[in-house]
Each structure stands twice: as C-alpha cells, then as structure tokens.
Amino acid sequence: MKIFLYYIGKARDAHANAMADEYIKRSTRFAKCEMREIDPRRFDPWEKHPSAVKVLLDPAGRVMDSAKFAALFDRDLLFLVGGADGLPSAWRERAEVLLSLTPFTMPHELARVVLAEQIYRALTTLRGHPYPR
Numbered sequence: 001m002k003i004f005l006y007y008i009g010k011a012r013d014a015h016a017n018a019m020a021d022e023y024i025k026r027s028t029r030f031a032k033c034e035m036r037e038i039d040p041r042r043f044d045p046w047e048k049h050p051s052a053v054k055v056l057l058d059p060a061g062r063v064m065d066s067a068k069f070a071a072l073f074d075r076d077l078l079f080l081v082g083g084a085d086g087l088p089s090a091w092r093e094r095a096e097v098l099l100s101l102t103p104f105t106m107p108h109e110l111a112r113v114v115l116a117e118q119i120y121r122a123l124t125t126l127r128g129h130p131y132p133r
C-alpha cells in the first residue's frame with residue numbers, strides 16, 4: 001500500500017509543517033508514504049497515480065469518523081489538500097471520495113496536520129498498534 005498526501009500552496013508555518021512531517025514519518029513504519037507540494041497546472045494526479053484512489057479534501061465532502069476513514073486503507077490512496085483557493089473544480093468531479101475534515105475553514109497547513117495524523121491513526125488501527133486507544 002502507498003499513501004500520497006499532496007497539497008497546493010507553499011508550506012510556510014514551520015510548526016505545522018514539522019507536525020505533519022512527523023506523522024508522515026511515523027506512518028512510513030506501516031506503509032510507503034509521501035507528502036509534497038504540487039502545482040495543479042503542471043500535475044495531473046490521475047495520470048501520475050492511475051490506480052490510487054483519489055481522496056480530495058472538500059468542505060462539502062463526506063464526514064467520517066476515524067474507523068470509517070481507516071476502512072479506506074485497503075489500496076493505494078492519494079489525498080489532495082487545496083490551497084487558499086481550494087482545488088481545481090475539474091478535479092472534484094473526478095474524485096472517488098470527497099472528504100470533509102470539519103465544517104470549519106482552516107489553513108491548508110493545519111488541514112495537512114489533521115489529515116497526516118488521521119493517516120497515522122488509520123495505519124496504527126489496522127496494525128493493532130496501541131496509539132489509537
């Protein structure tokens with residue numbers, strides 16, 4: 001299983017970046033994980049990762065608890081976090097899953113931290129690790 005967390009927009013908050021990096025680093029104990037910035041004008045997730053399930057963060061997306069989120073982890077997953085202007089509208093139409101972390105608006109850096117922690121929580125849950133208790 002491979003997990004990709006891609007985001008639009010410069011990661012400027014050093015503290016939030018460090019937290020997201022730490023959760024991705026921890027996650028690599030359980031699966032191949034990668035997190036990086038992308039430019040949507042030069043990057044096509046469907047072309048780059050054709051077999052991965054595309055999960056886009058979207059305020060109008062489905063809300064899941066941690067157990068339902070963990071159930072997604074049975075194949076390669078590609079998570080996309082938008083920047084200040086969100087994600088390209090054409091991408092929303094092609095997504096397999098639209099996911100809402102919260103109805104609150106938050107900086108993309110904070111959304112990445114929350115998502116990275118939930119990825120780690122899902123992987124530890126599936127492996128019977130004590131972290132998610």
